[in-house]
Amino acid sequence: MDSAKAYQKCLKRLTWATESLKLEISQSKLEHITDLIVQPMTGPWRFFHTPQHIFEVGGSKDPIEVLAALFHDLVYVQVDWSIHFNVGYYISPFTKEINGHLTIRSQSDLPADTIFEIVTSVFGFVPGQVLNPYAGQNEFLSALVAAKVLEPFAGAPLLMQIVACIEATIPFRSACEKGLTASEQLLERLKFTTQKFYLLVTDAELCETIKRGVRVANRDVSSFAHPSAARFLANTWNLLPETNHNLSATGAYTVADYRLAIQKMEGFMASLKPEVIFRCFQDEPRRHTYNIFEYYAKRNIEIAQLYLKAKLVTIALIEAISFTIGLDIPLVIMMGEVPLRGFTFMRLEHFLPEVANPYEIKNNIEQEVWNLLKFGRAKSNYSDLQHSPIATFIVKLIGFNGIQNQCDLAKQFFLGNISSEEFIASFENALAEKIIYALQELFESRKIAVSHCYKFTSNRKTQHH
Incomplete structure (x- = not known):
């Protein structure tokens, strides 16, 4: 899929999802967000994690799943060997590089930002944490971009649900020492986040968010279950x-x-x-x-x-x-x-x-x-x-x-x-x-x-x- 076709398809998906969620976003802003998504996804090293992949991962029925999928592979440091300049604008206030490792800034170095705190809470990350490329680094940074890009148009409860779906795409995780699966651990963090930030989201809605995340995550690795x-x-x-x-x-x-x-x-x-x-x-x-x-x-x-x-x-x-x-x-x-x-x-x-x-x-x-x-x-x-x-x-x-x-x-x-x-x-x-x-x-x-x-x-x- 060439860049022009990817752009048009991404814009169409983005428009449908945001309209379905009744988010008021101007056409020019939608086009700007589409550019932000498509440019990194059509980089010279992208052979699998391409626009076609994010369209497949999002499905076509649930707008939250579609939005999460559009953003979930935006940052892929070990593939791109960098973070796209336009994407870095949303990340740099909260992270920095120390000895070759991307790290969340220390508490004293972070701006006061509720949305950022919600993202870190959903992921279970903390200020000063060194990000692991194979344990959520790319998903965390992609979710942070999604939350900051959509922040002017969406409330914190919706942003938390989108972020949770992106967190769910961290692959190949075993149950923790307590025997909880990754989905069950995510549910615990969502409940904690909802209480901490006084978000009006019911337990039933949180469970539905986990199910959305499961569907996104399973489509992300769907090739493993291909009959061929x-x-x-x-x-x-x-x-x-x-x-x-x-x-x-x-x-x-x-x-x-x-x-x-x-x-x-x-x-x-x-x-x-x-x-x-x-x-x-x-x-x-x-x-x-x-x-x-x-x-x-x-x-x-x-x-x-x-x-x-x-x-x-x-x-x-x-x-x-x-x-x-x-x-x-x-x-x-x-x-x-x-x-x-x-x-x-x-x-x-x-x-x-x-x-x-x-x-x-x-x-x-x-x-x-x-x-x-x-x-x-x-x-x-x-x-x-x-x-x-x-x-x-x-x-x-x-x-x-x-x-x-x-x-x-x-x-x-x-x-x-x-x-x-x-x-x-x-x-x-x-x-x-x-x-x-x-x-x-x-x-x-x-x-x-x-x-x-x-x-x-x-x-x-x-x-x-």
Whole structure:
């Protein structure tokens, strides 16, 4: 979705939501707020957290949910590497950077501001607190912008509900020591905030706010419950260049750049518990629906874990071999170019031999991963090759048990506990030798291509004389 379409759709959503809530906002102000939202969301590093994402997260039925979703990803420091200047205007009076960390200003350094105090109360944050990028920093700052932007038009009770829905999108939280879920803890803070600031909101309305937050939060992570693992992984792949900016320069990033991105994603998936992905509160969502969410999340994570191990083993072997050439070798040198329309590039897989007795698939998860490796993920915004021919070849030779074993060795290789030579030698079935031979053939094909260019220039010189 281009910026112009995103702007028009955002303005339409914003107008509908504010009119539904009977907020009196002029057209020029609505346009200003739309600009404020769309500009950061269409930044150069946004591949997943885009305007399309916030439209999906907001749904189309509840205006509070729509408003919360429009603002919830406005600040994403580890993706954008900064805070957009226009957004910073609303944040800087309340936060500052100390030793590279965003921090809420100390009590003596804060302006008297009730709305800011409501936001911090909803989040359970305090003056002087160092913000954690992985524990609510972005959601807190986004909620603060939402509250300050809408403050001239909305009362404190409504702002608190919007802020609560944004707080609910802090992902992957387990129950606290008391056994309370994130939603139950949020309800406690909302009750405290309502009493502290004398907000006229009933307990029933607070419970409804929690349900709104649950719906927003569940839509935010809805791809985990996609029935298609290929689609789930396509969304996952959109996250890679957001936090690994080198990958956005197609054809320029190194083997190590790509390996590090896969390694981080594999580590994340390996540690992720399916039960902390989706949220429920009272009858939202209904138990049957929640069980479906949890079933697909568990299945998709299991598939992703094995898929990423296969990808990681593959790139680890390529990286180990690349050390014979240098330390910062572009991935396209080792693998060949990503296919482009109108161009015919020879890639590494073209030189791999047929496997006489390939590994036999053992179960449904292996079958899913095999299909993803051989035929590819669904199309994503990131222009990486969708299928994985080298990983497919490796699985044919050593199977998924071999992938598991080699993944453990790969991690030892990354840590420097074993050498690149030791890692290469650890593969069975002469696998490394077959990859190395294919690389030699790839390099030879490039040599031949360049020699044709030399012959062409030589002929031109002969004709000229």
